[in-house]
Amino acid sequence: xxxxxxxxxxxxxxxxxxxxxxxxxxxxxxxxxxxxxxxxxxxxxxxxxxxxxxxxxxxxxxxxxxxxxxxxxxxxxxxxxxxxxxxxxxxxxxxxxxxxxxxxxxxxxxxxxxxxxxxxxxxxxxxxxxxxxxxxxxxxxxxxxxxxxxxxxxxxxxxxxxxxxxxxxxxxxxxxxxxxxxxxxxxxxxxxxxxxxxxxxxxxxxxxxxxxxxxxxxxxxxxxxxxxxxxxxxxxxxxxxxxxxxxxxxxxxxxxxxxxxxxxxxxxxxxxxxxxxxxxxxxxxxxxxxxxxxxxxxxxxxxxxxxxxxxxxxxxxxxxxxxx
Numbered sequence: 001x002x003x004x005x006x007x008x009x010x011x012x013x014x015x016x017x018x019x020x021x022x023x024x025x026x027x028x029x030x031x032x033x034x035x036x037x038x039x040x041x042x043x044x045x046x047x048x049x050x051x052x053x054x055x056x057x058x059x060x061x062x063x064x065x066x067x068x069x070x071x072x073x074x075x076x077x078x079x080x081x082x083x084x085x086x087x088x089x090x091x092x093x094x095x096x097x098x099x100x101x102x103x104x105x106x107x108x109x110x111x112x113x114x115x116x117x118x119x120x121x122x123x124x125x126x127x128x129x130x131x132x133x134x135x136x137x138x139x140x141x142x143x144x145x146x147x148x149x150x151x152x153x154x155x156x157x158x159x160x161x162x163x164x165x166x167x168x169x170x171x172x173x174x175x176x177x178x179x180x181x182x183x184x185x186x187x188x189x190x191x192x193x194x195x196x197x198x199x200x201x202x203x204x205x206x207x208x209x210x211x212x213x214x215x216x217x218x219x220x221x222x223x224x225x226x227x228x229x230x231x232x233x234x235x236x237x238x239x240x241x242x243x244x245x246x247x248x249x250x251x252x253x254x255x256x257x258x259x260x261x262x263x264x265x266x267x268x269x270x271x272x273x274x275x276x277x278x279x280x281x282x283x284x285x286x287x288x289x290x291x292x293x294x295x296x297x298x299x300x301x302x303x304x305x306x307x308x309x310x311x312x313x314x315x316x317x318x319x320x321x322x323x324x
Contacts (some may be wrong), residue, residue, distance in 0.1 A: 130165035
């Protein structure tokens with residue numbers, strides 16, 4: 001198989017002892033808890049979180065698709081964000097639940113590459129959609145008279161297609177680079193899923209190559225979208241400050257409050273994981289920290305939009321009245 005990792009007594013550059021890794025075709029993920037008594041608790045916890053996330057985001061999609069009042073660009077992007085969150089959490093949590101149930105942390109090399117690929121696709125897609133939503137709010141607040149003529153259905157669809165293709169390109173680029181490396185230091189991945197950065201850390205290659213890959217992918221998929229979000233909100237805040245009445249300022253800012261909360265949650269947890277990994281020497285602590293943005297962030301998004309958004313609340317009431 002082209003994905004088979006097989007090598008005999010290969011020596012890594014910085015290792016003094018060679019490892020017999022003949023015929024390796026699988027990796028071992030980290031077990032979140034070595035205590036058998038905690039396994040049923042973790043199984044019930046993550047199964048509940050997964051079901052709440054899927055059902056919550058499906059409810060957001062159902063409300064937006066069935067209520068004509070919400071057929072606007074902002075809610076079109078929100079429904080796509082909910083769909084991306086469902087796919088995002090589905091790349092990691094079902095495998096983790098299966099591992100807890102079977103008490104096995106083995107994942108095949110092909111399965112690891114597939115999980116890593118899907119993880120990159122949907123985390124980049126989340127990133128891109130959040131950026132597009134920031135641009136949408138920028139047009140709505142800074143250019144309200146031209147908003148509907150600019151942000152039409154064709155442009156909205158174009159943004160989603162380009163976001164997906166860009167995410168797919170980043171994912172496949174990372175996969176091609178990962179397939180280029182043949183030798184690995186170990187078969188133990190220090191996380192509960194095939195984290196791209198953890199997989200690169202296992203590569204028997206020079207540090208410069210790995211750092212170039214990590215910084216390049218991080219800059220393209222993280223720094224550029226975040227810069228776009230910062231620029232959009234810089235313009236938004238500047239426009240809001242020029243509004244004379246405090247009521248007008250509140251009304252303008254309330255239209256992007258939910259999006260700003262999701263952006264802070266998404267990037268805040270991701271940055272927190274980065275610093276937790278850099279400061280802590282414990283791989284288990286880093287894996288637990290990564291649960292925040294891979295598991296709990298997709299679960300909290302529908303609650304943020306439903307609790308802070310009057311349009312979603314009204315649409316939910318109308319949906320309840322039609323079903324009863």
